[in-house]
Amino acid sequence: MTDKISYMSLEVSHLTKFFGKQKALNEISFAASPGRILGFLGPNGAGKSTTMKIITGFLAADSGNVTVMGKDALASTKEVSRLIGYLPENNPLYLDMYVREFLEFSGGLYQLKGSALKSRILELLHRTGLEPEQHKKIGQLSKGYRQRVGLARALIHDPQVVILDEPTTGLDPNQLVDIRRLIQEVAKNKTLILSTHIMQEVEAICHDVIIINKGQILASESLENLKSNSNKTVLVLETEEEMELEWFANVGKVDFGSKGRNELLVASANPAETRKAIMQIVQDRSLNLISLNQNKKNLELIFREITNAES
Amino acid sequence: MKSLFLKEINSFFGSLLGYLVLALFLVALGLIVWVFPESNVLNYGFADLESLFTYTPYVFTFLVPALSMRAIAEERKTGTWELLRTSPLSLIQILLAKYFALICLVLVALLPTLLYFYSIVQLGDPVGNLDQAGFFGSWIGLIMIGAVFSAVGLFASTLTSQQVVAFVLGVFLCFVLYFGFSALADMQLGNFSYWAEDLSLSYHYINLSRGVIDSSDLFFLIGLIGLFLGCSVLVLENR
Numbered sequence: 001m002t003d004k005i006s007y008m009s010l011e012v013s014h015l016t017k018f019f020g021k022q023k024a025l026n027e028i029s030f031a032a033s034p035g036r037i038l039g040f041l042g043p044n045g046a047g048k049s050t051t052m053k054i055i056t057g058f059l060a061a062d063s064g065n066v067t068v069m070g071k072d073a074l075a076s077t078k079e080v081s082r083l084i085g086y087l088p089e090n091n092p093l094y095l096d097m098y099v100r101e102f103l104e105f106s107g108g109l110y111q112l113k114g115s116a117l118k119s120r121i122l123e124l125l126h127r128t129g130l131e132p133e134q135h136k137k138i139g140q141l142s143k144g145y146r147q148r149v150g151l152a153r154a155l156i157h158d159p160q161v162v163i164l165d166e167p168t169t170g171l172d173p174n175q176l177v178d179i180r181r182l183i184q185e186v187a188k189n190k191t192l193i194l195s196t197h198i199m200q201e202v203e204a205i206c207h208d209v210i211i212i213n214k215g216q217i218l219a220s221e222s223l224e225n226l227k228s229n230s231n232k233t234v235l236v237l238e239t240e241e242e243m244e245l246e247w248f249a250n251v252g253k254v255d256f257g258s259k260g261r262n263e264l265l266v267a268s269a270n271p272a273e274t275r276k277a278i279m280q281i282v283q284d285r286s287l288n289l290i291s292l293n294q295n296k297k298n299l300e301l302i303f304r305e306i307t308n309a310e311s
Numbered sequence: 312m313k314s315l316f317l318k319e320i321n322s323f324f325g326s327l328l329g330y331l332v333l334a335l336f337l338v339a340l341g342l343i344v345w346v347f348p349e350s351n352v353l354n355y356g357f358a359d360l361e362s363l364f365t366y367t368p369y370v371f372t373f374l375v376p377a378l379s380m381r382a383i384a385e386e387r388k389t390g391t392w393e394l395l396r397t398s399p400l401s402l403i404q405i406l407l408a409k410y411f412a413l414i415c416l417v418l419v420a421l422l423p424t425l426l427y428f429y430s431i432v433q434l435g436d437p438v439g440n441l442d443q444a445g446f447f448g449s450w451i452g453l454i455m456i457g458a459v460f461s462a463v464g465l466f467a468s469t470l471t472s473q474q475v476v477a478f479v480l481g482v483f484l485c486f487v488l489y490f491g492f493s494a495l496a497d498m499q500l501g502n503f504s505y506w507a508e509d510l511s512l513s514y515h516y517i518n519l520s521r522g523v524i525d526s527s528d529l530f531f532l533i534g535l536i537g538l539f540l541g542c543s544v545l546v547l548e549n550r
């Protein structure tokens with residue numbers, strides 16, 4: 001094993017992409033190293049998928065460079081495609097194929113054959129927990145199992161770099177936990193990039209975070225740094241009634257939380273004072289308080305702050 | 312490439328559509344050659360299979376686009392196109408794998424018509440009294456027509472992600488190539504008629520069916536295949 005960050009297995013520099021006149025990516029640069037999970041976080045339409053599609057060679061860039069394991073990914077796409085395992089958004093699969101048949105076909109595309117392919121498929125079926133489903137048609141599988149098939153396919157040629165575009169969208173909470181565990185296991189000795197618009201996901205499994213919005217990188221740091229750099233404390237207020245942002249206008253920077261208008265996030269440099277002010281408003285408006293919590297490291301608010309400040 | 316080729320063949324024979332298309336093709340041809348009073352060989356009284364070779368291109372105009380319509384369109388619609396394009400296969404390899412799979416299907420559709428040949432040989436008086444060179448020339452001509460239509464159908468499938476649109480476009484293009492140019496030639500437009508005749512598929516097909524396999528006819532047909540496959544590559548590269 002090489003040292004943690006002794007080399008970068010994936011480097012993207014000054015990547016720019018236009019769709020018509022619209023600039024989808026604006027001079028994006030970042031790098032990823034083995035053994036760490038890089039989370040690509042951004043609202044829908046931020047340019048996450050576009051970046052991933054360019055790295056995998058599906059889209060051409062207008063300018064910029066991508067190197068994968070030291071090789072120019074934009075020039076020698078064929079060679080680089082063997083180094084990358086890619087799970088596209090929405091996990092496209094041939095629904096009328098059997099799980100095993102599909103993996104055999106996918107292995108064939110990467111020139112795997114014979115006993116090597118067979119043992120690789122057995123290993124992946126085991127690791128992804130697909131063994132009981134291997135003789136079913138993919139169309140008969142639940143979404144969680146389809147996601148495992150997609151992952152197994154992306155890993156069939158034992159790639160060095162694994163790119164997962166929104167791998168957990170649409171999964172139920174149990175499936176979510178399973179797939180995340182699988183991703184963490186896969187990432188142990190590979191470079192893994194995943195995109196998501198869910199903050200909790202980044203908090204749960206990523207080591208590094210890139211926040212992207214409107215084709216620009218707004219933050220690119222390790223998760224710990226990102227959390228500690230934001231020195232503001234976040235107060236989370238939950239009430240039975242729906243609230244209005246303007247009630248709290250003089251308290252500080254406020255926003256609704258993930259539960260909608262019943263949950264309010266308040267950023268504050270002086271939590272003790274802010275708490276008092278909030279309680280005063282709750283009393284004045286005779287709101288039914290459910291909880292008021294203090295959360296130092298709420299990534300959700302950091303994300304909102306960063307992406308909203310730009311817009 | 313081999314694995315994509317096999318997947319195409321499997322997906323065809325793994326679905327009802329595949330058998331349906333083949334069955335309908337053979338039923339239609341069987342009716343035309345042996346049953347329908349206008350065209351059947353038995354009433355005609357001569358030991359040849361002209362009706363088979365006259366009507367099969369008509370059936371192919373619909374059959375081949377029906378086989379080829381999903382080739383690219385469906386992959387693009389379901390997103391699996393992204394899986395293929397990010398694999399080590401080049402665009403040309405993907406197209407060729409799909410194209411050869413189509414040709415195989417056309418061959419599978421045509422193979423049973425060899426039974427017709429055997430039947431006519433046996434029905435001839437004396438037995439075996441049949442223009443064999445003419446038969447095999449026409450048969451090779453049919454394969455070539457199928458090969459050209461496959462390339463045209465594949466091209467139509469690259470233009471859209473809607474299978475039905477790909478089918479309609481494919482039928483239209485095949486129709487223009489086979490019948491359109493020869494119809495133009497019949498309109499007595501002087502020099503232009505000559506060119507139109509030379510561009511029509513049916514003209515070269517009829518040449519082959521005389522039993523003379525002329526290299527200029529083959530070059531024309533192979534050139535057409537190359538043209539449509541090349542256009543497919545261009546269309547897909549620019550998306």
